[in-house]
Amino acid sequence: MTTLKAKLQDDLTAAIKARDELRSATLRLTLSAIGYEETAGKQARELSDDEVLKVITREAKKRREAADAFAKGGRADSAERERAEGEVLAGYLPQQLSDEELTVLVAEAVAEAKSGGVEGPKAMGAVMKIVKPKVGNRAEGGRVSAEVKRQLS
Known part of the structure; x- marks a missing residue:
């Protein structure tokens, strides 16, 4: 069984090979956030899939908030980029409730x-x-x- 983190790494490799800049940049930042989380605290450790999901959820929320802030600031291009990154991350999250x-x-x-x-x-x-x-x-x-x-x- 592959972990969620391993899936992110595999998808990053595929995105790089496909020259998918948006996807590879988003996954790189997310894996970096996961790595940071793993080394934070006294003891370095491997995150469980649930903990990785929390990091992805937090990153997706950051993208939504940034998109709103950029939209309010009249920077539609930056807002659009943040939304697109949020969409990439949404693919790794459980189906949201309606x-x-x-x-x-x-x-x-x-x-x-x-x-x-x-x-x-x-x-x-x-x-x-x-x-x-x-x-x-x-x-x-x-x-x-x-x-x-x-x-x-």
């Missing part, structure tokens, strides 16, 4: 919290605790908490 799926999961969690006697805006923490494991890494924390807030208010 808004409808997220709404249903949050509604179930709100009902569960309510049956436990917690409701209204004070239930935010309780609901997040219930919904987070169900959502996993299929939706960004910000998206989840925004939906929880919306349903609790």
Whole structure:
């Protein structure tokens, strides 16, 4: 079984051979972030696939935020590049939940919290605790908490 990191390295090699500049640059930066994560701390270690996924998720989020910042700053070319890099990374992430799926999961969690006697805006923490494991890494924390807030208010 190949690890996610090995797959990234294989895909990088293929991208370099194919002269795919966007893909190779994106994968290079991501592998560099993984390498940094592996050597951070007291003990160098190999990251698990879950930890590598967290790094990819973080890198994809950085690309989205940078794209928004560039778009607001009137730099459409740079924004487009960041979006394209984000798309490359999205291919390595689990399928994200649709808004409808997220709404249903949050509604179930709100009902569960309510049956436990917690409701209204004070239930935010309780609901997040219930919904987070169900959502996993299929939706960004910000998206989840925004939906929880919306349903609790």
